[in-house]
Amino acid sequence: MEDLISIIIPIYNVADFLEDSLESVVNQTYNNLQIILVNDASKDDCDIICEKYQKKDKRICLINHETRKGVAEARNTGLSASKGKYIGFVDPDDFVELDIFEKLYNTIKENSADISVCGYQIFGNKKDDKEGRITAKRFNCQEALDMLIKDSEMPSYLWNKLFKAELFKNCLFDSGCRYEDLRIMHRLFMKANVIVSIDNRLYHYRIRNGSITNLTKLNNSKELIDALDQRCEDLRDTNYYIDSRITELMQIRRILAEIILSHVDKNEFFNKTMLKGKEIYKECYRYLNINQKVKCQLFFLFPTLYAKYLFH
Known part of the structure; x- marks a missing residue:
């Protein structure tokens, strides 16, 4: 018999996209699913939609929070209710190919793996639309973690992966925080x-x-830096610490350039983040390659000119 896969879907005010x-998910070619909403x-009408699907499909488990707790805690609620040997995540305004879980499951089984990862598409905003191309490959923990930390073909997204459920033992999402996937992914990889x-x-x-404002972007940037700080702290006593700091430095340069633009x-x-970036630059200077050094030096010396003419 096929192993049970638990699919956790945190839901908040997405009625326009939820049915799609x-x-x-309910029409997956892999049938042995526990679908946790x-x-x-x-x-909005998410409760009505959820109840309709629960009545139609006995695989659906519906849990209602009386007050909003945030996506991280919603996922933790889903983990507590999960019964599957494997766990996947879907965001409620996205959609998946009908064979995603069959292919991810078969990949894990054929390779005796703990985590499987697939390619993806980001759509909805022409400026940011992109194809997330992933190379087919088998990694050990060290190789995959190196790519994850460097954000090289292994982004920290939850939703394009299938995990062994045992990886989440004593490893929950940081409640009340954004970028919860960035905060947890390296912890899961280190257990695989x-x-x-x-x-x-x-x-x-x-x-x-549609509803993103400059203030929202600013708040998101603050929380992204906080998440990167947390990851660096988690990795402080490992061989991945410097690479995690360099990744944070490059993100800080991007955030500051976008604020300028x-x-x-x-x-x-802005001023605190600029100072933080300069401190990390000094800390990591001898580990940076020539390209990274030049870009950072130009940015810290001429931030406005760099943002307008060299940033991409």
Whole structure:
């Protein structure tokens, strides 16, 4: 008999997209699923949609939060209710190919792996649309973690992966925090022995930018840096610490350049982040390659000119 896979879907105010997402999950070619819907106190018609699908499909487990707890805690609720040997995640405004879990499961079994990873598409905003191409390969823990930390063909997304459930033992999402996938992924990889990637594009991630303001982007940037700080702290006593700091440095350079280009007033956050970037640059200087050194030096000397003419 096929192993049970638990699919955790945290839900909040996505009624316009939820049915398409659920249709792509309930119609999977891999049938032995536990589909866990965690409605995080949505204020739209998500509860009605969830109840409709629960009545139609006995594999669906519906959990309703009385008050909003956030996506990290919603996923933790899903983990607590999960019964599968394997765990996958789907965001409620995205959709997946109908054979995503069959292919990810078969990849794990054929390679005696702990995590499988697939390609993806990001869509919904022409500026940020992209194909997430993944090379088919079998990695040991060290190889995969190195790529993850360097953000090289192994992004920290939850939704394009299938995990052995045992990896989540004593490893939950940081409640109340954004970028919860970035905060947890290295911890999961460090507990895995084998990670396998396939080049099939099986997950479709939707960008919804209609309500994003400069303030929202600023808050997101603060939380991204906080998540990167946490990852660096987790890795401080490992061989991955310097690479994690270099990745944070490059993200800080990108964030500051985007603030300059958005014409937002340079506030306390900008100044603190600029200072933080310079401190990390000094800390990592001897480990940077020539290209990284030149870009950072130009940016810290001429931030506005760099952002306008050299940033990409």
